[in-house]
Amino acid sequence: MNILKFGGTSVGSVESIRALIGILKERKGAEKPVVVLSAMGGVTNSLLQMAENARNAQDYADDLKKIEQKHFDVIRALLPAIAQNPVLTRLKIYFNELEDILQSVYNLRELSLQTKDLILSYGERCSNVMVSHIARQHFANAEYVDGSELIKTDSNFGQAKVNTYLTETLIRDFYESNADKLLFVTGFISSNDEGRITTLGRGGSDYTAAIWGAALNADEIEIWTDVDGMLTADPRIVKKAFSLPELSYTEAMELSYFGAKVIYPPTMIPAFLKKIPIVIKNTFNVDFPGTYIKHGVQTSKLPIKGISSIDEISILNLSGSGMVGKAGFAGRLFSLLSREQVNVVLITQSSSEHSITFAVKPADALKALSLINREFELELQARKLEYPEVENGLSVLAIVGENMKRTPGISGRLFSALGRNGVNIRAIAQGSSEYNISVIIGRSDLSKAVNAVHDAFYADLKKTLNVFCLGTGNIGKTLFRQLQDQMPFLAQNNDLQVKVMGVSNTRKMYLNPEGIDLSNWEKSLQQKGQKADLTEFIGQMKDMNLANCVFVDNTASHNPIQHYLDVLQSSISVVTCNKIGNSAEYDQYVAFKQAARKHGVDFYYETNVGAGLPIIRTLKDLMMSGDRIARIEAILSGTISYIFNNFKGERLFHEVVKEAQDLGYTEPDPRDDLNGKDFMRKMLILARDAGYALEEKDVTIESMLPAACLAAKSVDEFYAELQNNAAYFENLKNEAAQSQKVLRYIGKLEDGKVAITLQMVDDAHPFFMLSGSDNIISFTTDRYKDRPLVVKGPGAGAEVTAAGVFADIINVGKR
Numbered sequence: 001m002n003i004l005k006f007g008g009t010s011v012g013s014v015e016s017i018r019a020l021i022g023i024l025k026e027r028k029g030a031e032k033p034v035v036v037l038s039a040m041g042g043v044t045n046s047l048l049q050m051a052e053n054a055r056n057a058q059d060y061a062d063d064l065k066k067i068e069q070k071h072f073d074v075i076r077a078l079l080p081a082i083a084q085n086p087v088l089t090r091l092k093i094y095f096n097e098l099e100d101i102l103q104s105v106y107n108l109r110e111l112s113l114q115t116k117d118l119i120l121s122y123g124e125r126c127s128n129v130m131v132s133h134i135a136r137q138h139f140a141n142a143e144y145v146d147g148s149e150l151i152k153t154d155s156n157f158g159q160a161k162v163n164t165y166l167t168e169t170l171i172r173d174f175y176e177s178n179a180d181k182l183l184f185v186t187g188f189i190s191s192n193d194e195g196r197i198t199t200l201g202r203g204g205s206d207y208t209a210a211i212w213g214a215a216l217n218a219d220e221i222e223i224w225t226d227v228d229g230m231l232t233a234d235p236r237i238v239k240k241a242f243s244l245p246e247l248s249y250t251e252a253m254e255l256s257y258f259g260a261k262v263i264y265p266p267t268m269i270p271a272f273l274k275k276i277p278i279v280i281k282n283t284f285n286v287d288f289p290g291t292y293i294k295h296g297v298q299t300s301k302l303p304i305k306g307i308s309s310i311d312e313i314s315i316l317n318l319s320g321s322g323m324v325g326k327a328g329f330a331g332r333l334f335s336l337l338s339r340e341q342v343n344v345v346l347i348t349q350s351s352s353e354h355s356i357t358f359a360v361k362p363a364d365a366l367k368a369l370s371l372i373n374r375e376f377e378l379e380l381q382a383r384k385l386e387y388p389e390v391e392n393g394l395s396v397l398a399i400v401g402e403n404m405k406r407t408p409g410i411s412g413r414l415f416s417a418l419g420r421n422g423v424n425i426r427a428i429a430q431g432s433s434e435y436n437i438s439v440i441i442g443r444s445d446l447s448k449a450v451n452a453v454h455d456a457f458y459a460d461l462k463k464t465l466n467v468f469c470l471g472t473g474n475i476g477k478t479l480f481r482q483l484q485d486q487m488p489f490l491a492q493n494n495d496l497q498v499k500v501m502g503v504s505n506t507r508k509m510y511l512n513p514e515g516i517d518l519s520n521w522e523k524s525l526q527q528k529g530q531k532a533d534l535t536e537f538i539g540q541m542k543d544m545n546l547a548n549c550v551f552v553d554n555t556a557s558h559n560p561i562q563h564y565l566d567v568l569q570s571s572i573s574v575v576t577c578n579k580i581g582n583s584a585e586y587d588q589y590v591a592f593k594q595a596a597r598k599h600g601v602d603f604y605y606e607t608n609v610g611a612g613l614p615i616i617r618t619l620k621d622l623m624m625s626g627d628r629i630a631r632i633e634a635i636l637s638g639t640i641s642y643i644f645n646n647f648k649g650e651r652l653f654h655e656v657v658k659e660a661q662d663l664g665y666t667e668p669d670p671r672d673d674l675n676g677k678d679f680m681r682k683m684l685i686l687a688r689d690a691g692y693a694l695e696e697k698d699v700t701i702e703s704m705l706p707a708a709c710l711a712a713k714s715v716d717e718f719y720a721e722l723q724n725n726a727a728y729f730e731n732l733k734n735e736a737a738q739s740q741k742v743l744r745y746i747g748k749l750e751d752g753k754v755a756i757t758l759q760m761v762d763d764a765h766p767f768f769m770l771s772g773s774d775n776i777i778s779f780t781t782d783r784y785k786d787r788p789l790v791v792k793g794p795g796a797g798a799e800v801t802a803a804g805v806f807a808d809i810i811n812v813g814k815r
């Protein structure tokens with residue numbers, strides 16, 4: 001025999017009550033269950049509010065009308081007209097009684113706990129009268145049971161203590177003499193010796209189910225709710241939270257103690273003692289197996305079972321020399337708090353015994369403070385103790401699981417996930433049971449922290465990278481297309497989900513906490529985007545406070561650079577193909593690297609040199625493994641390479657330049673390529689990565705353009721000047737051809753000096769054989785002394801550049 005308990009959402013609407021009836025109908029063959037019902041969703045809170053309003057001489061009548069209507073609407077929708085009258089009449093009587101009670105509270109301006117319990121009891125009574133009548137249409141033997149008459153308690157109104165022996169006897173007797181009925185029992189409510197209504201406190205309807213289950217030795221207690229069971233984390237915080245198939249009682253206790261609202265721990269004790277399994281099921285997803293809480297759970301592969309959290313917590317710290325080596329001090333503190341009913345959520349003590357930190361609910365914080373001030377008055381006055389202060393705005397995050405006991409490294413994984421995402425830990429506690437490690441963190445970090453920890457522990461699940469992109473031009477657009485094409489592969493083969501959360505260009509910006517659909521990003525940006533504002537974009541990105549964030553700069557602008565430090569300091573990785581940042585002042589370049597290191601995030605810029613070619617990575621590997629760079633020789637302008645490789649026959653120079661621009665090889669402003677500036681930036685970045693603290697002025701550039709071209713004030717004027725100087729370029733071309741050489745613009749780093757020169761090279765030169773937009777770089781090092789290490793291939797173009805940015809993003813995800 002099973003007990004089925006339906007919570008507020010499961011009796012909250014016409015649809016849910018239909019679903020409830022459906023679930024009961026499915027049980028036809030099985031032994032007849034007992035059904036326990038909560039009040040309709042929202043009604044208990046509303047009753048409480050009405051009671052408070054009445055006490056404060058405020059209006060409650062409107063709200064009363066609303067909940068009456070809520071019940072009546074369901075009845076009219078689910079009962080045929082002739083069956084409606086008896087139940088409407090019965091409910092009308094309840095609502096009249098309720099009105100009388102509220103009026104008395106209003107008149108007296110007084111609301112005792114006893115009266116409050118009485119008022120609340122109408123929630124369960126009304127929902128149960130309503131549902132049992134509806135059920136009677138389908139089950140002739142459906143019977144309303146006022147559970148308060150069978151669960152006997154003391155007179156601790158609001159949180160009454162159950163007289164277990166008497167209650168179990170009453171329930172058993174009642175059940176036996178009603179063996180032929182399908183019982184619908186009111187949850188939550190009980191009564192004392194005098195028959196006055198009491199309530200069972202938080203989670204009370206679950207408790208009713210557990211009490212009935214224990215009394216009748218039920219096979220299972222089913223808790224029907226609106227989620228798929230106990231989840232790995234709060235699904236409102238972690239979108240990827242998933243339902244756990246099985247939990248031990250202890251794990252369920254630990255998880256629910258910290259905020260998992262599905263079930264409330266004390267309610268499980270009667271079931272726990274009798275080893276009755278509890279199964280949590282979703283009324284709105286009946287076929288889903290849900291979560292089993294029981295003894296003898298199979299060992300699971302998961303290192304932890306779940307992450308739970310308390311949103312709001314306050315801490316108090318008690319410290320001072322008076323505590324050191326003094327036995328009984330902590331005892332005095334905590335028995336004081338317990339005596340005065342202050343619930344302590346978490347305690348840590350430093351091993352020097354110099355300080356104790358403990359956490360309480362914010363509502364208890366000031367009370368705890370004044371209790372301590374009174375109890376330790378002498379010690380405080382004598383300065384043996386510091387006056388404690390309350391610190392608010394904090395949250396608790398806890399990881400829970402029995403496997404923790406057997407698995408080393410769990411705490412390491414927790415702390416590094418938090419550290420890497422810039423979450424500061426204020427206090428730590430591990431239960432000696434090793435079922436639980438709790439940390440106290442800033443409240444604003446909670447969501448980010450829970451997501452980061454979830455990703456860290458469920459590595460076999462998808463890790464999400466939250467990407468914020470600047471620039472929707474040549475590179476930005478291509479990157480979005482590549483990302484979209486590759487998403488299924490990443491999800492399947494790398495367990496990585498890349499979500500673009502924000503996009504901006506110079507005109508518009510659009511951020512969406514749900515992620516932006518990449519098949520439609522242009523339209524979203526256009527239609528839903530707001531006016532672009534970089535500071536605002538970064539502010540909103542930081543405010544989202546997500547785990548595993550990457551800021552991607554696909555612009556050619558100075559503006560984003562000013563924000564890199566701030567972004568890195570906010571524990572957000574930076575991926576950039578924009579070379580301006582790394583090639584400006586050396587100090588700034590160093591600051592970016594330091595900030596990334598300090599905050600445990602990545603700063604990747606592979607595409608700054610040779611687009612997607614692995615040049616920065618190769619140099620880094622050489623340096624890290626202790627090699628020393630003696631010389632670098634390179635062709636690093638894809639544009640100029642393309643021009644020299646295609647400036648042949650009848651074609652004019654400016655035509656080939658235009659072609660390179662159309663192919664997406666040039667900078668947004670092609671003058672930056674042809675005047676050597678882009679090349680200079682790349683050489684400077686390479687030199688810095690090779691360990692030289694150089695500035696722009698340390699690079700000598702031999703210009704390959706006549707002065708008039710260099711002086712052009714606009715891109716159009718530049719093209720015009722290139723055309724005007726056609727003869728100059730023809731000359732260069734012919735001179736090279738006559739000596740069977742080719743034109744090459746070559747950069748060199750040697751002895752800490754960088755020079756870029758225009759050369760004519762013959763076929764003996766290693767840089768002779770190039771085509772298209774090829775880049776080539778040769779590293780001569782202590783280890784690659786006789787024959788250099790060479791990287792060669794297309795070094796410009798949207799596809800290869802976006803692919804390089806993509807790889808950098810993925811590399812952030814891999815860490």
Ligand SMILES: NC(=O)C1=CN([C@@H]2O[C@H](COP(=O)(O)OP(=O)(O)OC[C@H]3O[C@@H](n4cnc5c(N)ncnc54)[C@H](O)[C@@H]3O)[C@@H](O)[C@H]2O)C=CC1
Nearest residue numbers: 471472473474475505506555556557559578668796797801
């Ligand atoms: N084309 C290539 O082969 C390679 C290009 N790169 C780099 O890629 C970067 C982008 O190049 P393209 O896509 O060709 O440029 P583009 O001119 O096509 O696009 C630039 C985009 O940045 C946006 N933008 C500019 N300032 C902005 C700001 N302050 N906030 C937000 N958005 C802003 C613009 O609205 C535009 O959408 C450049 O830094 C370039 O050096 C790097 C390696 C190779």
Ligand SMILES: N[C@@H](CC=O)C(=O)O
Nearest residue numbers: 637638639666667796
């Ligand atoms: N404009 C650049 C693109 C790569 O950085 C080039 O031509 O090399």
Ligand code: NA
Nearest residue numbers: 606609611613
């Ligand atoms: Na590269």
